[in-house]
Amino acid sequence: MALSVLIVDDHPTFRASARRLLEAEGYVVVGEAGDGVGGLAAAGVLAPDLVLLDVALPDLDGFEVARRLTAAPGAPAVVLTSSRDWSEIGDLVARSGARGFVSKDDLSGAVLAALEP
Amino acid sequence: MTLRRGLWAIGLVALIAGGILFAIIAESPYTDDRGQLNELAPVIAWSFVGTGLWAWARRPENRTGALMVAIGFGWMLATLIVAQTPALYITGWVLYLLPYALLIHLLLAFPSGRLERRLDRVLVTGAYVPCLLLQAAQVVVFQPVDPCCGLARRENPLLITRDDGLFDALVLGQSVFSILALVALTVVLTSRFRAASETQRRALTPVLGAGVVMTVSLILTLTADLILASDDVEAIVDLIGRLAILCVPFGFLAGLARSRLSRAVAVSELVERLGARSEQRRPLRDALADALGDPSLSLAFDVGDRHVDAEGRTVALVAGAHTPVEREGRRVGAIVHDPALAEEEPAALRAAAGAVALSLENERLEAELRARIGELQRSRARMVEAEDAGRRRLERDLHDGAQQRLVALALTLRLARGKAEGALAELLDEAAAELQQATNELRELARGIHPAVLTDLGLGPAIGVLASRAAVPVEVAEVPADRLPAPVESAAYFLVAEALTNVSRYASASWAEVRIARANGSVTVQVSDDGVGGADPAIGSGLRGLADRAAALDGSFGVWSPPGGGTTVRAVLPCGS
Numbered sequence: 001m002a003l004s005v006l007i008v009d010d011h012p013t014f015r016a017s018a019r020r021l022l023e024a025e026g027y028v029v030v031g032e033a034g035d036g037v038g039g040l041a042a043a044g045v046l047a048p049d050l051v052l053l054d055v056a057l058p059d060l061d062g063f064e065v066a067r068r069l070t071a072a073p074g075a076p077a078v079v080l081t082s083s084r085d086w087s088e089i090g091d092l093v094a095r096s097g098a099r100g101f102v103s104k105d106d107l108s109g110a111v112l113a114a115l116e117p
Numbered sequence: 118m119t120l121r122r123g124l125w126a127i128g129l130v131a132l133i134a135g136g137i138l139f140a141i142i143a144e145s146p147y148t149d150d151r152g153q154l155n156e157l158a159p160v161i162a163w164s165f166v167g168t169g170l171w172a173w174a175r176r177p178e179n180r181t182g183a184l185m186v187a188i189g190f191g192w193m194l195a196t197l198i199v200a201q202t203p204a205l206y207i208t209g210w211v212l213y214l215l216p217y218a219l220l221i222h223l224l225l226a227f228p229s230g231r232l233e234r235r236l237d238r239v240l241v242t243g244a245y246v247p248c249l250l251l252q253a254a255q256v257v258v259f260q261p262v263d264p265c266c267g268l269a270r271r272e273n274p275l276l277i278t279r280d281d282g283l284f285d286a287l288v289l290g291q292s293v294f295s296i297l298a299l300v301a302l303t304v305v306l307t308s309r310f311r312a313a314s315e316t317q318r319r320a321l322t323p324v325l326g327a328g329v330v331m332t333v334s335l336i337l338t339l340t341a342d343l344i345l346a347s348d349d350v351e352a353i354v355d356l357i358g359r360l361a362i363l364c365v366p367f368g369f370l371a372g373l374a375r376s377r378l379s380r381a382v383a384v385s386e387l388v389e390r391l392g393a394r395s396e397q398r399r400p401l402r403d404a405l406a407d408a409l410g411d412p413s414l415s416l417a418f419d420v421g422d423r424h425v426d427a428e429g430r431t432v433a434l435v436a437g438a439h440t441p442v443e444r445e446g447r448r449v450g451a452i453v454h455d456p457a458l459a460e461e462e463p464a465a466l467r468a469a470a471g472a473v474a475l476s477l478e479n480e481r482l483e484a485e486l487r488a489r490i491g492e493l494q495r496s497r498a499r500m501v502e503a504e505d506a507g508r509r510r511l512e513r514d515l516h517d518g519a520q521q522r523l524v525a526l527a528l529t530l531r532l533a534r535g536k537a538e539g540a541l542a543e544l545l546d547e548a549a550a551e552l553q554q555a556t557n558e559l560r561e562l563a564r565g566i567h568p569a570v571l572t573d574l575g576l577g578p579a580i581g582v583l584a585s586r587a588a589v590p591v592e593v594a595e596v597p598a599d600r601l602p603a604p605v606e607s608a609a610y611f612l613v614a615e616a617l618t619n620v621s622r623y624a625s626a627s628w629a630e631v632r633i634a635r636a637n638g639s640v641t642v643q644v645s646d647d648g649v650g651g652a653d654p655a656i657g658s659g660l661r662g663l664a665d666r667a668a669a670l671d672g673s674f675g676v677w678s679p680p681g682g683g684t685t686v687r688a689v690l691p692c693g694s
Binding site: 021084085 | 528573574
């Protein structure tokens, strides 16, 4: 069965192109949110399998949102993303409860699959 | 000149009243009751009134004159105790101790005539209570019958009920209360004299000297009363006290005269002191305040068309409360002083203003220079902050603009690549590789302009990234956990970045250490390595830029790099509390 994905990012162009790419590669994008609070609310309602979460959101920082998303039992898998290179702050990613980090321009179904549960 | 006319009238009244008092004393059968020299009373009263009126006319806002006049009249009223007419005699009896209370008031209020300290107000209250209240209480319970207690047998129209026991208790309480108050007064006056400056002492000596003699003799009188000493002893002690009181107004006159004399001396001393070598020189304001005897004195400097104080704040000058200071016909500033000084010592003020012109001009230039340096320092700090803000904005614009478009392009290319075959697929792979290169370069550029990790997460993670990217192993020994002010974080970050770049480029080091510690309102940033040393901050533009950045934040910067001994770069940046 196809995995459901929620995209949380404040850039509409990224949300649109990520949706198109992931849908083409067999994912079901069940929703989008433009900020951290909206992302948390949408995750509660939609219960996606995976949340693709931008690090730099206008309200909360992505690590904080990831911590809150993954705190509850049955939480979605969270993959952090950014057009900046945050890969070097590995322990922050790990401590946030996210499964991993993917640079925005490296995003593909295959990369996500490697990080899936 | 209504004040002057009023003062003349008071003087006339005092003269007439004193004359009448002489007549009352002359025909009184009671004057020898207490062995007092009652004939001295009008003289004492006139000397208080006379000196008081003179002081009052000279400095109307100073209450000393009025107090002296009050003492003079109080003295006459108290002396009425020798009168035969019951109304007069009772008035004298009730007010018998009023002049002593007023005297204590005067001594504590000298030289301003006002009770400026809380302790003074307490002491003066402590003098009025036994002198007026306890005295009045005695009057209503005592009927003089025998030649007892210094009071001859006379009718007491105020008598409510005679109670000798209560009367004795009141007299005892009054004596004890008075002795305590007088001892306290002696202590206060003595310590005030000790604390006074040399110039103040010259004026205070005669006044306080007479006051202390009077106080001590009053204590002796009261003690003699208490221990029931013989009449002869009491008479001698009483005489000493009265002579001491007679000295007080003349002591006061001498004090004023000496303060005038000493002011001229002080101004010439000031001139001498201004010529002293700079390390012996006192601040100009202090020297002037001392010389002119006005602790409230301050200096104003003319800067442009404004007047500013030593800290560069604009001040308003009030007519009559300042004396202009001119140098070579040009106004350079002003001495701001007590308005009374202009009336009282115009010559001393003019002399002082002339004497300090050069020094004041120097201080004005220094104040102006300090103000400019301060402004320069602030504007430099603002420039650094503006540069940081500009860098942050530029990075954010790159991130939100070009980077997002390149990302969208990369994802679209990847989508297209999934659907393409053959030669087209190869072309798309090529395009994707080019795009990847461009994206990486843009990302590096943005990071160099201002690292987002510093803005978003602070120094700890940002320094961690720098350490992980360095060419040699870097140990991050210490970094503050809390966020610091943005300019300090930026300065610390760029210092570590530049120092680590130098380590990998020039130092041939195998190891480096970063230590950022916050203590006592400043942040110390230190990067050390075990390389070849010999770095010269005068050569590298990078190190010089760091020194400038630290200086702009009012911090310090240093490089220790002995040949073969490794390199340590350290900056200390002020950081609030």
